[in-house]
Amino acid sequence: MSLEDSGYKGTLLKKLASAGIQMGDKVRFKDDEKEIEGIIMPRSQIGADSHHLVLKLDSGYNLGLRVNESTILQKLKRKEKKSVSSKADIPESKDSSLPRVSILSTGGTIASKVDYLTGAVNPALTAQDLYESVPELRQHAQIDARVLLSELSENIEPKHWSKIARAVAKEIRKGVDGVVVAHGTDTLGLTSAALSFALQNLPVPVALVGSQRSSDRPSSDASMNLIGAIELVGRADIAEILVVMHGETDDSYVYAHRGTRVRKLHTSRRDAFRTVNDYPILKREEDEILEIGAPLLRRSPKRKLHVKPRFEGRVGLVKTYPGMSSDIIDHLVDTDYRGIVIEGSGLGHAPTRINGAIERAIKSELVVAMTSQCIFGRVDMNVYRSGVELLDLGVIPCEDMLPETALVKLMWLLANRKELDQVKSELTKPIVGEMEMRTEYAEYLDRQEAK
Numbered sequence: 001m002s003l004e005d006s007g008y009k010g011t012l013l014k015k016l017a018s019a020g021i022q023m024g025d026k027v028r029f030k031d032d033e034k035e036i037e038g039i040i041m042p043r044s045q046i047g048a049d050s051h052h053l054v055l056k057l058d059s060g061y062n063l064g065l066r067v068n069e070s071t072i073l074q075k076l077k078r079k080e081k082k083s084v085s086s087k088a089d090i091p092e093s094k095d096s097s098l099p100r101v102s103i104l105s106t107g108g109t110i111a112s113k114v115d116y117l118t119g120a121v122n123p124a125l126t127a128q129d130l131y132e133s134v135p136e137l138r139q140h141a142q143i144d145a146r147v148l149l150s151e152l153s154e155n156i157e158p159k160h161w162s163k164i165a166r167a168v169a170k171e172i173r174k175g176v177d178g179v180v181v182a183h184g185t186d187t188l189g190l191t192s193a194a195l196s197f198a199l200q201n202l203p204v205p206v207a208l209v210g211s212q213r214s215s216d217r218p219s220s221d222a223s224m225n226l227i228g229a230i231e232l233v234g235r236a237d238i239a240e241i242l243v244v245m246h247g248e249t250d251d252s253y254v255y256a257h258r259g260t261r262v263r264k265l266h267t268s269r270r271d272a273f274r275t276v277n278d279y280p281i282l283k284r285e286e287d288e289i290l291e292i293g294a295p296l297l298r299r300s301p302k303r304k305l306h307v308k309p310r311f312e313g314r315v316g317l318v319k320t321y322p323g324m325s326s327d328i329i330d331h332l333v334d335t336d337y338r339g340i341v342i343e344g345s346g347l348g349h350a351p352t353r354i355n356g357a358i359e360r361a362i363k364s365e366l367v368v369a370m371t372s373q374c375i376f377g378r379v380d381m382n383v384y385r386s387g388v389e390l391l392d393l394g395v396i397p398c399e400d401m402l403p404e405t406a407l408v409k410l411m412w413l414l415a416n417r418k419e420l421d422q423v424k425s426e427l428t429k430p431i432v433g434e435m436e437m438r439t440e441y442a443e444y445l446d447r448q449e450a451k
Contacts (some may be wrong), residue, residue, distance in 0.1 A: 007043030010050025012067050016040075019073045029055065029065055030072040035047050037076065038063065096142075099177035099234030103145040103166055106160070108153050108184025108210050134223045141234045143329040144176075153184025153191075153210075158311040158411060161194035164252035168199060168206055170304055178205045178233025182226070185210040185264055185272065188243060192259030193408040194311065194431040196241040203231045203303040207242040207256065212270050221246050221270040228254035228284045236282055236289050240433075246270040247283065256282035257389045258293075260405050260434035262365060265375070277376060277400045277439055288372035309381075315339040319373065319434065320350045326357035333360060337365040337409045341397070344405040348372055348379030349386045360403075362394040367423055369396045369410060371403040378439045396427055401435045 003016055006023050009224030015089040021027055021040060029036045041062060052064050053073075066071070114418045130310045137143050148167050149160060164181060171179045183191055187240050189391045192208045209229040211222035229244040241259030257275045279293040297303070318328055332340055340361060348370040350358070357383065360394075362368055370390065372379050378400035381387030391397070409431070413423045430436070 005042075008053065012050045012053060015067065015071075015073060016053075019075055021073060021075050021077070023078065026076040027055070028072075028074040028076055029053075030074070031066075031068070031070060033051045035066065038415050052254035054438070060259055064209055073236060083390050099141050100175070100176050100362070101141040101143055101180060101230050101234050102174070102176045103143060103180045103182060103230075104148045104164070104169035104171070105145070105182040106149040106153075106156070106164060107151040108182060108188075125347065129136075134226050136223075137227065138229060140227055141177075141230050143230075144171075150160070150259045151184075153187040156184070156187050156191060160318050161191060161198065161311055162309040163196035163308060164191065165195055169309075171304060172202070172204060172206075175301070176204065177182075177243050178207070178230075180229045180233055181206065181228070183208050184219050184244075185212060187400070188273070188405050189264060190408055191263050192241055192243045192262060192297045193405045193434070194412070196259040196434070197409060197412040198307065198309040198311075199241065200296060200306040200432065201303055202239040202241070203301050204299055205238050205240060207233045207240060207244045207267060208259065209244045212246075212268060212272060219379045221251075225254060231262075232256050232282055232289065233291075236291075237299050238281065238295040238440050239299050239303070240281070240295055242281065243273060244284075245273040247280075253283055255280040256284070258296075261402070263402055276402060277378070277436065308412070308416050310337055311408070311411040313411065313413065315341065315407060315411045317341045317343060317403060320345055320354075321345040322351070324354065326352060326354040329354055329357035329361055333366060337366060338383070338414050339369070339411060341369045341371060341398075341403060341407045344370050344379070345373055347383050347387060348385065348390070348397055351391060352386060352389075355389060358390065358395065359393050360381035365420060366412070367396065367410060367420065367427070368394065369398050369427060370405055371398045371401060371405075371406050396424055398427065399437060400439050405434050 003013060008016060023040060023042055026039050035303065036055065038057045041054040043054055043057050052066055055063050055065060057063055071400050126394065148164065151160065168179050168181065188208055188210050195206065207229040209225050211220060211225055213220045225245055232242065232244060242256040243259055243262045244256050246253050247253045247255040249269060257273060261275050261278050262273055263276050264272050265274050281293045281295060283290040283292055316332045316337055318340055320342060342350055358368055370379055370381065379397045381391050381397050412426060414427055417423045417426065
């Protein structure tokens, strides 16, 4: 980024140019009252004046400073670029009794740092970046880390789920005690659901882990989450796909959630992830691992892993809303989609005006499934007439499954089952703990707090 595009202007822009300062340089700011060093950051183009600059301090915080005629700005150091390597040069632990854990990075905030040339947070480009974000990892396990992808999670696609699944399987077959996948938080729940279906009969645990704040921020949750994930996959007696994240806003403990039951419920809080309609499976507090819920499988290195990493991309997720048009459903039929998951209101309802389009979709051999927009509870389409009519059309109720999990499950079934009747049948039955056939009324409460 050039100075002209950095948001600085007027006398301040001239002062920076005369000192030979560019975005990303480390500079010393000195006036009559203070002397401060930091990395110069770009300013927002909106509301920027010609008197203030922004420095990122070593603490990770940004500081705005007023510049006048007597202010001295001195260039100290130009930010150096690292060479890119997919493999991390992590010093080997001298303790051979530590568990062997593989870390695969796919990008996201957990291994990200601020790009001082643009001010943006970018995913790690190297496995070394991942290790340097939490260098104490080797005190907890014998680590092998590499970058598999460098994608922000909003850019993850079903083809990436397949690639991640195959890579995780490869690491498991090396005989490691567990695998950790570093991933962005925005679609973490969908990837965890995808791996839960793609990697069945696991012999060891696999944990997906992310962070809400980048590792160079003082309030980062990256270190605690990553260490917690490594400890859990290395030591816990469980063999499932897990999501490991902060259990509360303080740095006191992390939860391990079942991969098909977890949702990000807050945009920025460090404890954004919650298990829905169930308990978290594990809790790690300090060095203690507490089992909260019953695992589906226990650790067993002799168990043979089943890998089925294919997903059908032509499945849509449609949220109902007042006044919606049937055109949305019709478009999916006309463009050769194979399935639709409806995120209906309440117990599993949709506006009557779209019933004709739903009937057309089902007659065109699309699988149409129903979930609820409500966070807690389950669909029950036998209570009201509108639900009964949808059942009569052939809409499949998904019990207490999360809409995004139902989407992933339908993608997976359509890619791995030959008969449409088999797809419909298995959609209503639990495969990897994604649904229960009965929900307790008390589960409306935030069950994490109960423990």
